[in-house]
Structure formats: structure tokens, C-alpha cells
Amino acid sequence: ALPSGALLSVQKLTKLFGSFAACNEIDLDIAPGEIHALLGENGAGKSTLVKMLFGVLEPTAGDICWEGKPVAIGSPGEARKLGIGMVFQHFSLFEALTVAENIALSLDDKIPIGRIAEEARALSRAYGLPLDPHSHVADLSVGERQRIEIVRALLQNPKLIILDEPTSVLTPQEADKLFETLFKLKAEGRSVLYISHRLEEVQRICDRATVLRHGRVTGACDPKQETPGSLARMMVGSHVPGV
Ligand code: ADP
Numbered sequence: 001a002l003p004s005g006a007l008l009s010v011q012k013l014t015k016l017f018g019s020f021a022a023c024n025e026i027d028l029d030i031a032p033g034e035i036h037a038l039l040g041e042n043g044a045g046k047s048t049l050v051k052m053l054f055g056v057l058e059p060t061a062g063d064i065c066w067e068g069k070p071v072a073i074g075s076p077g078e079a080r081k082l083g084i085g086m087v088f089q090h091f092s093l094f095e096a097l098t099v100a101e102n103i104a105l106s107l108d109d110k111i112p113i114g115r116i117a118e119e120a121r122a123l124s125r126a127y128g129l130p131l132d133p134h135s136h137v138a139d140l141s142v143g144e145r146q147r148i149e150i151v152r153a154l155l156q157n158p159k160l161i162i163l164d165e166p167t168s169v170l171t172p173q174e175a176d177k178l179f180e181t182l183f184k185l186k187a188e189g190r191s192v193l194y195i196s197h198r199l200e201e202v203q204r205i206c207d208r209a210t211v212l213r214h215g216r217v218t219g220a221c222d223p224k225q226e227t228p229g230s231l232a233r234m235m236v237g238s239h240v241p242g243v
């Protein structure tokens, strides 16, 4: 575990759905400027955990500390105010509207659409996320739609950006571009919480990994120091056929 220098620190965070524990006493620390993987099979509890961190789901029990202080994150708006941005697995965009209009709808403050378009264009250039703010979402590929979500998060200047299985909708080329963007965020001192079940990309881009299985933490490691076999064992248990 990290000392008090953690940006985000979570203790015994638990989410029950009825009597089923989707997240069971999870401990997690995220340092400033690290790309931290949340690794686990389908159903391990990854999305449930980050929904609690972004104020979408209310924890059943446990504590969240942000920059050393206990916080209750009651809504996505509160998460954004703290400095947490989120790129969901399933986007919530209005097809008939433009990129800039979609971003405007998600902002708490009223900002002229022209200014939003300008800032979105500047951010998309700066972070290697090609995007025309005036295009209609209906005309965009899934990779471009994801870029809207990333730009939208960056507009709020987050200290932590959470991405839930971002590469599941990307081509390998698009994934490589995304990784460059994540390295840039890291170089700026921002933290990234990167959710994936893909070992090889976690080993390639992440500084640390927290592994979940059946809602529990089964390992915390530097993924580059692990073998694919040792990571797979943390993910699926001691019986890993073929490893
Ligand atoms: P992951 O993102 O790691 O694939 P999830 O966090 O989505 O896993 O889900 C963890 C477990 O919690 C799964 O068994 C899932 O079916 C269950 N679950 C998730 N959301 C709900 C919900 N709203 N109600 C009941 N069960 C849920």
C-alpha cells in the first residue's frame, strides 16, 4: 500500500446487490502520475468499483479518500468537481447532435457552444484524438465516439481519468493511438485508472495493477514484473489450463 501520498485511496469498499457482493472489501491506492490497471475477468467487479468512484453507484460500505481526505462521491458532478473524469464502456451520446453539442449538454456550467467547440478542437489536437467538433455523432465511428468522451473528460482538467475497457471497441491501430494519449496524460502528472481483462496491454502500458476476482482483490503488483501466467492465476485462480 502507498503512504499518504496517494491521489485516491480506497479502503474495504463494498457493493452489495441484494446479498451478492459485486465488490467485497476492496483496497486500492492510486499514486499521482501512474497508469494503474484494474485487471479481472468478466464479472470480477471492475465496472461496479469504478461506478462507485464516479458517484454512479453508492457504496454499501467502506471508505474513499481523495488527496488524503475522506470524501463521499454522491454524483458524477461531484466526482468531476474533485477532479475525476470517466470514459464509460457504453457511451451516452445523442446521435442527432454534434460533438460540441453533446459536450455542452454534459457540462454543469453554461458555456457558449463556440467556445466549447474551440476548446474541444484544441484538446483533441493536443492529445492526438482527431475529432471535428461540428460533426454529427451519427456519422462517427465507435473510436471517434470514444474520443468525444475522452475530450469531454479532459475539458474538466481531471487529476484522474478512469477508462472502462476502452480498447474493447478499438482497432489495434486505434488502441496504439489511445496508449500514446495515456502516456501524455501520465507525463503531465495525471493518473489513469485503466480497466481491462487483456494481460498483454496491461503489461505494456501500466505501472501497477490491482487484480480482482469475484469482487475481491487477489493481487497488487507491477505487471511488467509478472509473467502472463502469474497474472492469469491472480485473475482466474490457481487452475489455469495451459499456463
Ligand atoms: P466487470 O466490470 O468486472 O465485468 P461488473 O462490475 O460489471 O463486472 O459486475 C460484477 C458482478 O456484479 C457481476 O456478477 C454482475 O452480474 C453483477 N452486477 C453488476 N451490476 C449489477 C446490478 N445493477 N444488479 C445486480 N447485479 C449486478
Ligand code: MG
Pocket (backbone or CB within 6 Å): 046, 047, 048, 089, 164, 165
Ligand atoms: Mg465491466
